[in-house]
Structure formats: structure tokens, C-alpha cells
Amino acid sequence: MKRLLSPLLLAGALSGCNLLGESGEALAARREADGRAIGGACRHAGRAIEDCYVLNKKADRAAVFAGWREMNDYMRDNQLQPVAPQFSNPPDVAAEAAKPAHPGEKAKKDS
Numbered sequence: 001m002k003r004l005l006s007p008l009l010l011a012g013a014l015s016g017c018n019l020l021g022e023s024g025e026a027l028a029a030r031r032e033a034d035g036r037a038i039g040g041a042c043r044h045a046g047r048a049i050e051d052c053y054v055l056n057k058k059a060d061r062a063a064v065f066a067g068w069r070e071m072n073d074y075m076r077d078n079q080l081q082p083v084a085p086q087f088s089n090p091p092d093v094a095a096e097a098a099k100p101a102h103p104g105e106k107a108k109k110d111s
Contacts, residue, residue: 008044035063036070046082 023031038059042052049068053061075082 031060032063035060036067039067040070040071041063043068043069043075044083045085 038056039049039052042049042055042064047055049065052064052068056064074080
């Protein structure tokens, strides 16, 4: 009896906690919410959707687009203007993405 009771108590105790990791549904919902937030922020900053994809390579593209589109509709309905980012020296991510991975790669293409 005691041998049967111990696993049942352990299973009952662990079922209410998150020690076993995040569920698949919760992880998918969080990724969706993050992507929508990224897309909305990109649109509010006046970025094109393509730039948003380049800046956020790991984000789910469908969620990013959905957030971008929702913010676009909201801004149009409320006649809001984009807010430009206020960096003293903004990083040029597009130029970084266009650089070759290996220094000798450019020399090969140019010759």
C-alpha cells in the first residue's frame, strides 16, 4: 500500500507546479504574443515590415505581421503618426546583414 501511495502523492504534488517545464500551448501563446508586440512596436516606430523581419530573425513572421497590421489599422483609425526611435548613434542592422560572413568572400565576388 505504501509503495502505491508514494508515487500518487508525488504525481499530485508535481501536477500543480511548473517544475516540469512550460507546456506547449503556453510556449506557443507566449511566442505569438511576443511576435505581435514586436510587429506593433515596429509599425509604431515607422519601420517597414521587411525591416522588422531583418531586425527580429527569431520571431514568428506571421505573428510579427499580425501585430504590425493591427498597429497600422489602429494608427490609421486614430490618425497617429509614427514615433521615430531616439538613438544617438543608431546601429545599421541592414548594413551588418549585408556584410559577408567571411572577410575573403567579398574579394572573391569582386574579382
